[in-house]
Amino acid sequence: MTTSHGKTHWFIPDGFIPPDSSGEMESHESICVLNCGETASRLTINAYFEDREPIEQFTYKVDAKRTKHIRTTWLKNEQEETIPKGVPYALEVISDVPVIIQYSRLDSTQKELALMTTLGYSAGS
Structure with a gap:
């Protein structure tokens, strides 16, 4: 039996990598x-900005039946x-x-850490 949960086109509208961190944990x-x-x-990731052209064609692979946490600072x-x-x-994430x-x-810009997580918005199939 083949299982195909999920979608192939996702959006995350709110991204921001703080330039500074405090303490031992990096933002x-x-x-x-x-x-x-x-x-x-095979993922293709595109980044969009308020006042500049997009940065496109970041690629990443996630093996079958696996999870992967991809830090946005790793993308090149x-x-x-x-x-x-x-x-x-x-x-925009396309798989x-x-x-x-x-x-x-x-x-971790302050000593009181904040952690936020949310599902992306899926579009289409």
């Missing part, structure tokens, strides 16, 4: 991917572009097989 954001299927997923496309810290952004996308943010 970060992660795209949390769950691939329940029998086939590895073929042109070596990265998502800048301190700049609001949004993400060649259905996956489930959650988004998490750890804000």
Whole structure:
């Protein structure tokens, strides 16, 4: 029996990597991917901004029946572009097989840590 839970097109409208952190924990954001299927997923991730052109074609692989937490600071496309810290952004995640996308943010800009997580918005199939 083949299981294909999830969707192939996701959006995360609120992204922001703080430029500074306090204490031992670094502020970060992660795209949390769950691939329940029998086939590895190939992700294409595009970042959109308020006042600049998008950074497109970040790629990532998530093996079949696995989960992966992809920090947005790890993303680098073929042109070596990265998502800048301190700049609001949004993400589009396209997968060649259905996956489930959650988004998490750890804000350690103050000594009182804040952790936020939410499911992405899925569009289409």
